[in-house]
Amino acid sequence: MTTxxxxxxxxxxxxxxxxxxxxxxxxxxxxxxxxxxxxxxxDGQPTxxxxxxxxxxxxxxxxxxxGNIIAIFxxxxxxxxxxxxxxxxxxxxxMPDDLRSQIAPIHDIITAMGLPLLVxxxxxxxxxxxxxxxxxxxxxxxxxxxxxxxxxAQLVTPHVTLINTMTDVAMxxxxxxxxxxxxxxxxxxxxxxxxxxxxxIPGVVKCGPKTAVKWLAEYETLEGVxxxxxxxxxxxxxxxxxxxxxxxxxxxxxxIKCDVELEQTAGELxxxxxxxxxxxxxxxxxxxKRLLADLGNGDxxxxxxxxxxxxxxxxxxxxxxxxxxxxxxxxVAQSQYxxxxxxxxxxxxxxxxxxxxxxxxxxxxxxxxxxxxxxxGVSFAIEAGxxxxxxxxxxxxxxxxxxxxxxxxxxxKPLLESKIIKKIGQNLKYDANVLSHYDIExxxxxxxxxxxxxxYNSVATRHNMDALALKYLDYKTVHxxxxxxxxxxxxxxxxxxxxxxGHYAAEDADITLRLHQAIFPAxxxxxxxxxxxxxxxxxxxxxxxxxxxxxxxxxSDVLADQSFSLGQRLDELEIEAHNLAGKSFxxxxxxxxxxxxxxxxxIPVIKKTPKGAPSTAEEVLxxxxxxxxxxxxxxxxxxxxxxxxxxxxxxxxxxxxKTGRLHTSYHQAVTATGRLxxxxxxxxxxxxxxxxGRKIRQAFIAPKDHKIVAIDYSQIxxxxxxxxxNDKGLVNAFSEGKDIHKAxxxxxxxxxxxxxxxxxxxxxxxxxxxxxxGMSAFGLAKQLNIGRQQxxxxxxxxxxxxxxxxxxxxxTRQQASEQGYVETIFGRRLYLPDINAKxxxxxxAAERAAINAPMxxxxxxxxxxxxxxxxxxxxAQNDVRIKMTMQVxxxxxxxxxxDIVEETTQKLxxxxxxxxxLSVPLIAEFGIGDNWDEAH
DNA sequence: AGCGGAGCCTA
DNA sequence: GTAGGCTCCGCTG
Numbered sequence: 001m002t003t004x005x006x007x008x009x010x011x012x013x014x015x016x017x018x019x020x021x022x023x024x025x026x027x028x029x030x031x032x033x034x035x036x037x038x039x040x041x042x043d044g045q046p047t048x049x050x051x052x053x054x055x056x057x058x059x060x061x062x063x064x065x066x067g068n069i070i071a072i073f074x075x076x077x078x079x080x081x082x083x084x085x086x087x088x089x090x091x092x093x094x095m096p097d098d099l100r101s102q103i104a105p106i107h108d109i110i111t112a113m114g115l116p117l118l119v120x121x122x123x124x125x126x127x128x129x130x131x132x133x134x135x136x137x138x139x140x141x142x143x144x145x146x147x148x149x150x151x152x153a154q155l156v157t158p159h160v161t162l163i164n165t166m167t168d169v170a171m172x173x174x175x176x177x178x179x180x181x182x183x184x185x186x187x188x189x190x191x192x193x194x195x196x197x198x199x200x201i202p203g204v205v206k207c208g209p210k211t212a213v214k215w216l217a218e219y220e221t222l223e224g225v226x227x228x229x230x231x232x233x234x235x236x237x238x239x240x241x242x243x244x245x246x247x248x249x250x251x252x253x254x255x256i257k258c259d260v261e262l263e264q265t266a267g268e269l270x271x272x273x274x275x276x277x278x279x280x281x282x283x284x285x286x287x288x289k290r291l292l293a294d295l296g297n298g299d300x301x302x303x304x305x306x307x308x309x310x311x312x313x314x315x316x317x318x319x320x321x322x323x324x325x326x327x328x329x330x331x332v333a334q335s336q337y338x339x340x341x342x343x344x345x346x347x348x349x350x351x352x353x354x355x356x357x358x359x360x361x362x363x364x365x366x367x368x369x370x371x372x373x374x375x376x377g378v379s380f381a382i383e384a385g386x387x388x389x390x391x392x393x394x395x396x397x398x399x400x401x402x403x404x405x406x407x408x409x410x411x412x413k414p415l416l417e418s419k420i421i422k423k424i425g426q427n428l429k430y431d432a433n434v435l436s437h438y439d440i441e442x443x444x445x446x447x448x449x450x451x452x453x454x455x456y457n458s459v460a461t462r463h464n465m466d467a468l469a470l471k472y473l474d475y476k477t478v479h480x481x482x483x484x485x486x487x488x489x490x491x492x493x494x495x496x497x498x499x500x501x502g503h504y505a506a507e508d509a510d511i512t513l514r515l516h517q518a519i520f521p522a523x524x525x526x527x528x529x530x531x532x533x534x535x536x537x538x539x540x541x542x543x544x545x546x547x548x549x550x551x552x553x554x555x556s557d558v559l560a561d562q563s564f565s566l567g568q569r570l571d572e573l574e575i576e577a578h579n580l581a582g583k584s585f586x587x588x589x590x591x592x593x594x595x596x597x598x599x600x601x602x603i604p605v606i607k608k609t610p611k612g613a614p615s616t617a618e619e620v621l622x623x624x625x626x627x628x629x630x631x632x633x634x635x636x637x638x639x640x641x642x643x644x645x646x647x648x649x650x651x652x653x654x655x656x657x658k659t660g661r662l663h664t665s666y667h668q669a670v671t672a673t674g675r676l677x678x679x680x681x682x683x684x685x686x687x688x689x690x691x692x693g694r695k696i697r698q699a700f701i702a703p704k705d706h707k708i709v710a711i712d713y714s715q716i717x718x719x720x721x722x723x724x725x726n727d728k729g730l731v732n733a734f735s736e737g738k739d740i741h742k743a744x745x746x747x748x749x750x751x752x753x754x755x756x757x758x759x760x761x762x763x764x765x766x767x768x769x770x771x772x773x774g775m776s777a778f779g780l781a782k783q784l785n786i787g788r789q790q791x792x793x794x795x796x797x798x799x800x801x802x803x804x805x806x807x808x809x810x811x812t813r814q815q816a817s818e819q820g821y822v823e824t825i826f827g828r829r830l831y832l833p834d835i836n837a838k839x840x841x842x843x844x845a846a847e848r849a850a851i852n853a854p855m856x857x858x859x860x861x862x863x864x865x866x867x868x869x870x871x872x873x874x875x876a877q878n879d880v881r882i883k884m885t886m887q888v889x890x891x892x893x894x895x896x897x898x899d900i901v902e903e904t905t906q907k908l909x910x911x912x913x914x915x916x917x918l919s920v921p922l923i924a925e926f927g928i929g930d931n932w933d934e935a936h
Numbered sequence: 937a938g939c940g941g942a943g944c945c946t947a
Numbered sequence: 948g949t950a951g952g953c954t955c956c957g958c959t960g
Contacts, residue, residue, distance in 0.1 A: 590942055682952045685946035779948035852949040889947045
């Protein structure tokens with residue numbers, strides 16, 4: 001090798017990582033895989049472990065085409081650890097013969113492949129890997145250790161990562177911390193504390209991962225734990241002190257030796273050429289047909305699948321479905337699905353789509369996260385049974401050539417952006433979001449089957465396609481998991497064989513079309529439901545897509561500071577709680593807490609959970625906190641740890657790399673009543689009530705020169721109640737702009753408006769809320785902490801003063817019972833299957849829902865209409881300085897440039913006030929600030 | 937790894 | 948008493 005070549009070789013390290021394969025760990029794992037155990041050659045030589053290990057190498061080659069793969073196996077016989085500790089691995093049974101007999105063949109095959117094979121006596125494979133990893137790390141060579149053994153986590157550095165090739169789980173420094181709860185440099189301490197039953201390494205009795213992590217979090221190292229052993233309370237503390245003497249030995253045993261003498265260093269080891277003749281002989285001998293076939297196709301692994309796919313590529317394949325057995329109501333079995341590989345067929349479809357007026361389509365992507373998803377293919381359907389899939393970026397090895405993605409999208413763009421050509425889809429907001437990343441603004445979004453089903457009946461079914469196909473078409477679709485697998489090994493769509501993928505994708509479009517044909521006519525029979533669908537939900541889809549794309553800005557530093565101080569306080573609280581309990585326990589475990597409180601400390605049980613266990617719910621602890629110290633500590637701990645884990649720790653992790661902002665998902669077809677819901681993250685439950693919680697809103701900030709504007713509807717549900725019941729007293733109170741809770745108090749307690757006490761107002765407020773929730777005297781009594789008798793009196797008084805409300809509620813119950821559903825002002829329906837239930841509890845619950853749904857649902861309708869008019873106005877301004885960023889049920893949040901914030905806010909308030917016309921005024925109130933807390 | 941329960945955050 | 952979502956634990960496969 002010339003100097004130049006050596007230099008180039010070094011330079012190329014970046015793209016050719018060192019792959020250190022822990023052969024022995026895979027050998028044992030593969031040997032125990034059930035479906036491999038059956039494998040053997042005709043003359044009885046077992047080959048399961050051989051196959052398993054070689055599959056793993058094959059997969060590594062595929063994942064790291066440029067990787068420099070080194071195989072390391074344990075040598076026979078004892079190692080230096082046995083000298084240190086004779087009992088080491090004494091519990092291990094001898095290696096079974098049918099495994100032993102597979103080792104030599106594996107070694108032979110690996111050698112014939114040209115891969116360096118290291119089997120070093122007197123040390124374990126771990127030590128050889130550790131040594132090479134350390135050398136590589138020092139040389140700055142990126143290194144991947146392929147292993148199933150968690151002990152290797154101690155070797156992870158910024159340059160050294162782990163991959164478990166059997167489960168496809170990778171781990172870097174952060175991954176180790178995440179998985180184990182300690183840093184890589186604490187792994188040895190962690191292992192030493194826990195010990196290892198299998199290897200016969202002693203540790204601290206009863207110390208598992210939880211305890212080890214806790215101690216190391218507190219004292220950093222094993223040394224630290226040993227130095228502070230006196231401070232550890234309880235039985236486990238005794239166990240620790242009993243183990244003190246032998247912990248250093250455990251530490252030594254768990255330490256991977258990183259200075260094994262080797263003939264070649266990590267920088268020198270490299271693969272040679274495969275010996276094809278030798279491989280052919282070995283594969284033939286052990287009857288490894290698949291590997292033999294691969295060999296015939298040259299170097300490229302998995303080229304075996306090419307021939308079939310390529311013949312399809314030459315002239316577009318037509319695949320017919322094979323699910324005939326399950327088909328009943330629709331004849332999906334006779335469907336003809338095209339998989340389009342060439343321009344001619346694509347153009348044929350394009351013409352058909354253009355002429356169709358309405359077509360169903362679906363995108364296939366690499367991720368369910370719309371911010372990360374990349375387009376893999378698109379599918380279309382024009383009439384039931386006729387669908388096509390256009391694969392674009394399937395990139396598994398041996399994937400056939402596909403049409404150019406940019407070319408296809410350029411052809412489709414006018415079609416997808418046409419308002420005249422109507423689209424049918426299932427959850428089109430997702431497709432719209434994905435397409436927006438390819439500079440396509442999806443328009444003509446007229447029919448979303450998910451929303452059709454939701455408007456038709458929000459509670460009859462979940463609204464995912466599989467459920468809809470089953471309910472409306474009596475057809476079992478091919479599930480994503482059927483084609484992609486599940487769990488850690490799940491493939492992304494680009495990795496799926498095109499014929500399988502094509503059938504799945506085309507069926508999606510086909511089924512979507514058929515669903516539309518089944519659901520839409522049913523929905524359109526009721527004009528009010530059709531109008532909710534057409535005038536509210538479908539137009540809202542694009543508004544939500546836009547808000548999701550916009551995202552919100554958060555200040556991660558503010559949250560990190562909060563996390564830190566919360567963490568400190570939580571540590572203090574934990575120590576305090578352990579002291580009070582007299583032993584260490586998990587504060588977050590209701591079960592453990594219940595044992596401590598009610599069994600060990602003998603605190604009286606106040607309330608039980610539905611399953612009969614003593615409850616440790618907040619209200620219970622609050623009551624106990626008056627008499628005992630521990631519940632108080634627990635309460636503070638719960639509140640703070642919720643804030644830390646859900647918000648201050650989590651939100652910064654969810655910030656998009658692309659935009660630096662937080663992008664939630666709004667779900668339009670989840671709630672029974674018509675509200676939106678929000679996930680990943682849920683932006684609709686950001687704390688506000690507690691002092692600590694409010695601070696989280698301070699991290700929701702405006703960009704430079706902008707302000708956060710929050711506008712919320714005041715008392716919207718009570719106003720709707722006034723409108724619906726047309727109760728004179730209630731309508732008057734709102735028309736005259738009174739403080740509604742105060743007005744209610746004045747009526748119930750028969751005092752003048754200005755004589756209402758704070759306490760009376762508080763009671764009235766609870767009554768008003770109770771009203772919205774379908775109040776019972778029982779619930780009210782609990783809320784106000786008064787007797788049931790008195791609660792009943794309040795309620796009677798209320799209905800006496802507001803008789804229209806009573807009438808309305810009675811009418812609603814009756815209507816629900818007769819029709820089986822209730823409606824919002826705009827005709828959105830909620831079916832109540834339990835309204836005539838025999839079970840009194842269920843019937844009562846359904847009645848409360850019946851009372852609540854028209855109010856909650858109408859409020860949802862109103863804010864949705866407001867969002868539509870606000871969006872329309874913002875679009876018309878064509879001004880990037882105004883952005884709608886969030887919706888929280890009765891509140892809209894905006895980001896507005898400071899130069900125009902005043903007048904824009906006024907305009908938005910007006911738009912919201914006039915979103916609909918009720919018999920009482922609709923009042924929106926605004927706040928302006930540098931962050932959400934200030935604005936609220 | 938996936939699930940239910942308990943608990944707690946919001947309107 | 949209404950409507951949601953998320954995190955934790957602890958069990959089960």
